[in-house]
Amino acid sequence: QVHLVESGGGLVQPGGSLRLSCAASGVSLRDYAIGWFRQAPGKEREFVAAINWSGANTKYADSVKGRFTASRDNAKNTVYLQMNSLKPEDTAVYYCAANPGPSGQYAYWGQGTQVTVSS
Numbered sequence: 001q002v003h004l005v006e007s008g009g010g011l012v013q014p015g016g017s018l019r020l021s022c023a024a025s026g027v028s029l030r031d032y033a034i035g036w037f038r039q040a041p042g043k044e045r046e047f048v049a050a051i052n053w054s055g056a057n058t059k060y061a062d063s064v065k066g067r068f069t070a071s072r073d074n075a076k077n078t079v080y081l082q083m084n085s086l087k088p089e090d091t092a093v094y095y096c097a098a099n100p101g102p103s104g105q106y107a108y109w110g111q112g113t114q115v116t117v118s119s
Contacts, residue, residue, distance in 0.1 A: 001036065002026050002042060002108040004024055005024075006022050006074075006110045006113040007020070011087055012115070012116070013119060015085060019083070020036070020083065020094055022034060022036075022081075027108075029077050029098070031046055032098040032101075032108075034055060034070075034093070034098055035056070036050075036081050039089045039092055045060070045095070046061065048060055048061050048081070048094070049068055050070065055071060055072045055074075055102075063089075067083065067084050069079060078097075079096060092115060093113065093114050094114075095110055095112045096110050
């Protein structure tokens, strides 16, 4: 069974930073690309970032480029999303998801962690 658990969310001031973690059990994350998604109140879930199996390749939504950085530590079976210069519009529940590739679906999802950016 593939089980993903997000952590690291919380309340942060505008301009602040958070680092989210996505820890896996039941699978080696070396076999998966990992995506980060978010869903704000009243809005559909949207793509945020993705990182390939080794961490050598990343991609980002235009809304977070230059502010968010995805990384991974396969020895710890964990991926990360460093979020800097946070804005109120970044407020959402953030999810990680695993994609076995190539051209595969994000079949395995965590339960999400709340990020709130507010004064």
